[in-house]
Amino acid sequence: MKYLMRSLLGVVILATYSCSSTGxxxxxxxxxxxxxxxxxxxxxxxxNAMDLNALKDFYSNDESFYWVEDGKIQYANKQVLETSLSGLVGMVSGVDMKILDQRIEVISEDSALAFLEYEQAMTMSSGGAFNINGAMTVLLKKEERVWRFLFGHSSTKKER
Incomplete structure (x- = not known):
């Protein structure tokens, strides 16, 4: 019986491992x-839908979360980011974001690095509009089976 239990445990471990790797x-x-x-x-x-609740779910709940914009820590924690997102959604009447290029580097089963080049047009409720041509680099962490942004940096393209 002892050997049967060990064998069964070995099969369970092997099955679990094979589900998360190529075998x-x-x-x-x-x-x-x-x-x-x-x-x-x-x-x-x-x-693009300006879905505030859905957007909040893309950012990590980890205490170490922060976001950098153009070389400066803009959001030191998720609460600050959520407040800013709420304000932005309230001021914008339309958003059109497109990914131009994307590169993903898998680090482990629960972490990866993503680089995106994007364009985004925003129309303000007040009538103004502006375009962003930028890039972002994001460290993603899988939390509760969902990929979320743990750290990120976005910047606008500048003429050189």
Whole structure:
């Protein structure tokens, strides 16, 4: 019976491990990249819909979260970011964001790095409008089976 239990435990461990890898000890980077790409597409959809609750879910609940814009820590924690998002959604009447280029580097089963080049047109409720041509780099962490932004940096393209 003792050997049967060990064998059964071994099978359970092997089955669990094989679900998260290619079976040969390597990460299934293609599957993880597809998950993250779909998550980034969902981010763009939520952004364009100005869905505040959905947008908040893209950012990590981890205490170490922060976001940098143009080289400066703009949002030191998630609460500050959520307050800013709420204000922005209240001032904007339309958003059209498009991903121009995307690169995803899988680090582990629950962390990855994503780089995006994007364009975003925003129309303000007051009648003004502006365009952003930028890039962002995001460290994603899988929390409760959901990919979220743990750290990020966005910047606008500048003429050089």
């Amino acid at each position: 040969n000890g390597e990460l299934d980077t293609d599957s993880i990249s597809k998950e993250i790409s779909a998550r980034m597409d969902a981010f763009v959809t939520s952004n």
